Amino acid sequence: MADPMHQFEIHKIVDLPDFAIPGVGVIDMAFTNSTLAMTLAAAGIAGFFALATSKGAVVPGRLQMVGEAAFNYIDNLTTSIIGHEGRKFFPFIFTLFLFILAMNLLGLFLVFTATSQLAVTATLAAMTILLVLIIGFVRNGANMYKLFVPAGVPWYMLILVTPIEFISFLLRPVTLALRLFGNMLGGHVALKVFAGFVVSLGMLAAGGGLGLLGIPGAMLSLGGVVALTALEFLVAFLQAFVFAVLACVYLNDVVNLGHHH
Amino acid sequence: MATETHSASPVDASDGVPAAEAAHAASDHGVPAGTTEAAGHGEGGGGLPQFQFEYWGGQIVWLLILFAILYVLFARVFVPRFRAVADTRAQTIADALSEARRVQAEADAKAEAVKSDIDKARADARKLVADARAKASDEMAKTQAAQDAELSAQIDKAEVRIRGLRDQAMTNVGGIAAETASSIVAKLTGKPVTAAEAKAAEGVA
Numbered sequence: 020m021a022d023p024m025h026q027f028e029i030h031k032i033v034d035l036p037d038f039a040i041p042g043v044g045v046i047d048m049a050f051t052n053s054t055l056a057m058t059l060a061a062a063g064i065a066g067f068f069a070l071a072t073s074k075g076a077v078v079p080g081r082l083q084m085v086g087e088a089a090f091n092y093i094d095n096l097t098t099s100i101i102g103h104e105g106r107k108f109f110p111f112i113f114t115l116f117l118f119i120l121a122m123n124l125l126g127l128f129l130v131f132t133a134t135s136q137l138a139v140t141a142t143l144a145a146m147t148i149l150l151v152l153i154i155g156f157v158r159n160g161a162n163m164y165k166l167f168v169p170a171g172v173p174w175y176m177l178i179l180v181t182p183i184e185f186i187s188f189l190l191r192p193v194t195l196a197l198r199l200f201g202n203m204l205g206g207h208v209a210l211k212v213f214a215g216f217v218v219s220l221g222m223l224a225a226g227g228g229l230g231l232l233g234i235p236g237a238m239l240s241l242g243g244v245v246a247l248t249a250l251e252f253l254v255a256f257l258q259a260f261v262f263a264v265l266a267c268v269y270l271n272d273v274v275n276l277g278h279h280h
Numbered sequence: 281m282a283t284e285t286h287s288a289s290p291v292d293a294s295d296g297v298p299a300a301e302a303a304h305a306a307s308d309h310g311v312p313a314g315t316t317e318a319a320g321h322g323e324g325g326g327g328l329p330q331f332q333f334e335y336w337g338g339q340i341v342w343l344l345i346l347f348a349i350l351y352v353l354f355a356r357v358f359v360p361r362f363r364a365v366a367d368t369r370a371q372t373i374a375d376a377l378s379e380a381r382r383v384q385a386e387a388d389a390k391a392e393a394v395k396s397d398i399d400k401a402r403a404d405a406r407k408l409v410a411d412a413r414a415k416a417s418d419e420m421a422k423t424q425a426a427q428d429a430e431l432s433a434q435i436d437k438a439e440v441r442i443r444g445l446r447d448q449a450m451t452n453v454g455g456i457a458a459e460t461a462s463s464i465v466a467k468l469t470g471k472p473v474t475a476a477e478a479k480a481a482e483g484v485a
Contacts, residue, residue, distance in 0.1 A: 028329040029339075046337035053335065054342040061346040065353055072361040077369050090362045110355035118350055137330045138339040146347070204330070 023211035027135055027204070029053050056133040060121035089117070093263060100267040101274055108270050111150065115143065116263035123203065123255035127248065134258075135203035137196065144195035147266045155273030165277050195265060202258050206251045213247060216240035 033050040040046060071086030079087055093113045097105035119134060126132025133139050155163050167184040168177060217240045220233035462473040 024327070024329055029332065029335045044337070046341055047334060048338050048341065051335060051338065053339050057339075057343055057346050061350050064350060068353070068358045072358050072365075075361055075365045075368075077365070077372050079365075083365075086358075087362065087365070090359075110351060110359050113359065114347065114351045114354045118347060133343075135330070136339060138336040139343055142340045142343050143347075146344075200330070204328075 023208045023215065026130060026132075026207060026211060029136075052131045053133055053136055053139070056122060056125055056129060056131045057139070059129070060118060060125050060133065063125070064117045064121050089113075096263065097267055100264070101271045104274055105267070108267075108274075112263050112266055112270075115147070115266055116259050119143065119199065119262050120256060120259035123259055124252070126203065126207065127251055127255060132203050132207055134199055135207055137200045140200040140203075141192075141196040143199070143262070144192040147195060147262075147269065148192040151269045151273055154270065155276070159273065159276050162276065163273070166272060170277065191265075191269060195262065199258050199262055202254055206247070206254055210244060210247050210251065213240045213243045217244065 029051045031049040031051050032055055035048045035050055037045050037047050067082070068086055071082040074080065074083060076083060090113070093116055094106075094109055097109045097112050099105075101108060122133040122139070126135065155166070159165070166188065167181045169180060169184070172180055217237045220237035220240065223230040223233035224237065465473045
């Protein structure tokens with residue numbers, strides 16, 4: 020029976036030439052199962068939206084309807100959190116949401132989940148936080164310190180509040196990366212473990228005698244796998260959504276710094 | 281088994297997993313899930329395949345490339361298309377609404393025009409009826425007057441004739457009376473009466 024961690028291992032599919040980035044080191048650009056999953060997710064999104072938006076009909080067809088539903092959902096999200104300036108960041112948030120959603124969902128159909136790789140989730144989180152920092156410094160300059168000094172708080176409280184705010188800001192990329200990574204990792208491990216129980220308890224029952232008691236256990240595990248799979252679909256959507264919402268919230272902090280819209 | 285795998289991997293990190301794969305395949309039979317997991321955890325952070333850092337660089341670069349492609353596609357192609365569709369739809373609805381309003385106003389104006397036409401026609405008809413009635417009564421009065429005049433003329437003429445006849449009859453009566461009286465006298469007396477006598481008698485009578 021397979022090791023529940025086996026599904027997270029990376030294999031090379033096509034070995035492409037390495038290249039060196041000065042100051043960083045040599046990067047192995049091999050096309051792995053992880054990059055395959057990412058590429059499939061990206062190609063799926065691009066293909067779907069190319070089809071959904073190809074006609075641009077005033078009265079939408081089915082595909083266009085689904086595309087517009089996703090578009091409006093995230094569009095409303097960004098404008099409700101960031102305000103009228105949310106439109107500028109909408110393509111980023113929408114791409115982030117769809118890419119994570121596609122990688123999560125693909126993980127439930129294929130054998131590999133790209134978002135269960137910390138390298139992937141950490142990159143997405145770092146990208147988001149970098150964007151937040153760049154936007155923040157471009158728009159607010161030196162006023163960025165206000166992020167850690169909430170208005171209307173007395174000075175003796177600020178001594179306490181500012182370090183907390185600063186640490187929580189530093190932890191944002193970490194939590195962003197670990198939340199998605201942990202959810203995907205945990206879900207897929209649990210699925211694999213329960214599926215493993217079905218097989219091992221079934222083997223036990225095949226031995227006859229007392230081992231026959233394994234049959235109800237195996238059935239229970241199978242039910243667990245089905246229920247967990249349903250739950251994982253919910254988690255796949257929810258984690259993509261949470262990532263998008265948090266990206267919006269963090270962007271809002273720096274876009275509307277010091278004034279509430 | 282996991283211990284074997286991961287102790288081996290730092291050694292042949294550059295050429296990837298095939299060795300680890302082989303180790304797996306060798307130790308894969310009959311190890312219950314729980315034991316394997318425990319072994320993996322016992323080893324600490326190195327137990328997770330996610331922490332094989334030799335694959336991080338490739339994954340990060342691939343992810344950034346794919347994300348950049350997707351971002352450009354969305355920012356340049358898909359989102360503008362969606363916005364264009366939304367704008368066209370809003371425009372179409374606004375156009376249809378204003379068109380409907382215009383048509384409604386037109387219909388109202390037409391209904392108003394028709395109503396005034398009907399009112400006018402009704403008034404015309406009423407006038408026509410009144411005219412016809414007045415004309416008819418005029419004519420009737422005229423005919424009646426003409427007939428009255430004719431009739432009274434006839435009556436007058438008849439009266440004149442009757443008067444003439446009566447006068448004539450009255451003159452005749454005198455003659456007849458004298459004649460009768462003379463004939464009666466002649467019968468009684470047996471001698472004829474002269475005309476002068478008769479005349480005298482008539483005057484007496």
